[in-house]
Amino acid sequence: SQQGEEDPQALSIQEGENATMNCSYKTSINNLQWYRQNSGRGLVHLILIRSNEREKHSGRLRVTLDTSKKSSSLLITASRAADTASYFCATPYNFNKFYFGSGTKLNVKP
Amino acid sequence: DTEVTQTPKHLVMGMTNKKSLKCEQHMGHRAMYWYKQKAKKPPELMFVYSYEKLSINESVPSRFSPECPNSSLLNLHLHALQPEDSALYLCASSQTEGGTDTQYFGPGTRLTVL
Numbered sequence: 001s002q003q004g005e006e007d008p009q010a011l012s013i014q015e016g017e018n019a020t021m022n023c024s025y026k027t028s029i030n031n032l033q034w035y036r037q038n039s040g041r042g043l044v045h046l047i048l049i050r051s052n053e054r055e056k057h058s059g060r061l062r063v064t065l066d067t068s069k070k071s072s073s074l075l076i077t078a079s080r081a082a083d084t085a086s087y088f089c090a091t092p093y094n095f096n097k098f099y100f101g102s103g104t105k106l107n108v109k110p
Numbered sequence: 111d112t113e114v115t116q117t118p119k120h121l122v123m124g125m126t127n128k129k130s131l132k133c134e135q136h137m138g139h140r141a142m143y144w145y146k147q148k149a150k151k152p153p154e155l156m157f158v159y160s161y162e163k164l165s166i167n168e169s170v171p172s173r174f175s176p177e178c179p180n181s182s183l184l185n186l187h188l189h190a191l192q193p194e195d196s197a198l199y200l201c202a203s204s205q206t207e208g209g210t211d212t213q214y215f216g217p218g219t220r221l222t223v224l
Contacts, residue, residue, distance in 0.1 A: 092209020100152035
């Protein structure tokens with residue numbers, strides 16, 4: 001299967017804490033993307049990291065990529081209740097397809 | 111305008127009905143996608159259109175029929191669906207077909223097949 005795996009499947013934290021979720025994938029990639037999905041809605045692009053980058057920041061988001069281990073992590077710092085959502089990593093394959101990981105469901109308690 | 115719109119938001123149909131889902135974007139994107147998402151699962155790619163031509167069909171049953179009338183519009187025609195086709199159907203678009211581009215998603219159509 002091309003599918004990436006994410007862990008944990010679910011994560012529950014208090015507001016203000018940091019949340020870390022991990023993604024593993026199986027094939028060589030030229031980039032990896034992270035998306036957020038609020039319950040039952042469309043996905044929102046968060047960040048793209050290229051295969052020659054090791055770390056990238058965007059606001060409270062920090063993404064790392066380790067191509068030797070075929071893994072990536074997404075760190076959300078100082079979480080807020082509004083960060084409650086499912087988070088998916090996505091990797092392109094066969095030029096024009098995206099494969100989404102299994103997702104991490106994050107619950108941030110106020 | 112970075113919005114992808116989808117109509118309807120919700121759709122309930124019987125197994126003998128014919129219905130259509132509509133997707134629209136005005137970002138000048140040349141690639142458009144249909145995904146199917148079951149509850150608690152990631153989106154699964156169904157179709158890819160590039161420059162208004164069908165580029166990928168991920169072995170989707172013929173009861174799903176995509177159509178791209180122009181570069182801004184994408185339709186998904188539904189006929190003789192099964193209850194297991196009930197899902198959230200997501201449309202997305204990107205600048206080009208290549209996997210280096212960000213995909214912009216619509217809010218989805220929640221489909222229930224009775």
